[in-house]
Amino acid sequence: MGTETDTTTVHLAVYDTLADWETGHATAWLARAGYTVRTVGPVAGEPVTTLAGLRIVPDLALADLDPGESALLILPGAEKYDEGDELAPFATKARAFLDAGVPVAAICGATAGLAREGLLDDRPHTSAASFYLAATGYRGGGHYVDADAVRDGDLITAGPTDPVAFAREIFARLGAYEGKRDAWYRLFQHSDPAAYAELNG
Template identity: 35%
Template sequence: MATIYVYLLETLADWELGYVTAELNSKRFFKKAAPPTVLKTVSASKEPIQTMGGMTIMPDCLIEDIMVAEGNVLLLPGADTWNDARHSAIIEKAHEFLKANAIVGAICGATAALANAGLLDQRQHTSNGPGFLEMVAPAYQGQHFYVDQPSVAADNLITASSTASLLWAKQIIEQLDIFYTNTLEAWYDYFNTGEEKYFYALLESLPDSNPKN
């Protein structure tokens, strides 16, 4: 079973997690015999956090409860509070995940926290545009590995800009191998374009609709 840990911190950017957590939790488009998954929220304390959108969320577990194992996933959302020293523990967990060949997903401000800890110095990555990481992460030395794309998946690390949450979700789902390929493409195309033909392609790709899958 894969456990997907979603890190909670004050001012969490709600919209950046919406696509991926909805699909991982609901499992509505999972393929037959998809690996079982469980979604858990994790934080530095058991205190509730308030998101940027004003929603209050209670964490399921603490950082020390995280199981570092290949197959598990750590998702780090954007927030305005990543420079708080209390988040160094989750960045260390991210380092442990990468060493264990487990997936780490970081978007927006979370990429700056990884950059400042040196975790992007030798890995392909992206963020909120060229120059952003130099501006907000003084210790960043990974300029030669920066890829000017909305979202980049490389070596179990999936990074994205604040405007690429849909593509980020697609790449995470792809890494987990829980959708059929045609389901994932139709899902992405539908939410990316809103075109009706992709909605029907999505429905037709599901196991109950297409026994050939």
């Protein structure tokens, strides 16, 4: 594709102990908006197992993921982020995305991975709790925001209990559901019946 960025393919990182509930709103509704969602794992074709025990076969390997062929990299949380450095390469890839001007969205444990990579040292961000990230030893505590989700330019962060707010910020960064994002959020976050008619009108 040369130096132009693919604006229609979103990449979802998948790895063992992935937290199933954290990215479903984002990926399902991005697909409905016309994006192609492809999964990226440690090894292409080698299944990973989520916290729910679901097996996912990644479409491609992390090593083969080029920021220029993606509109967004989504990093879900996983217990493995708190068990060692096995998932550190995903944070390294996130740095490559951000350096290339391609957005990254991280939720829950994935924010700890970004913190260890130094990507949260100087930009507004959030996570499960400030002390969770402080335990990584990162230097960005002064930029922590106590919010459901935070979008700072090309970086989106959220805690594990806020998948709807996480998706809303992803849509905003990609320009999806213009004019209907508020209704979408009210429907899925607050079960507002009036929002359904707005979203589907």
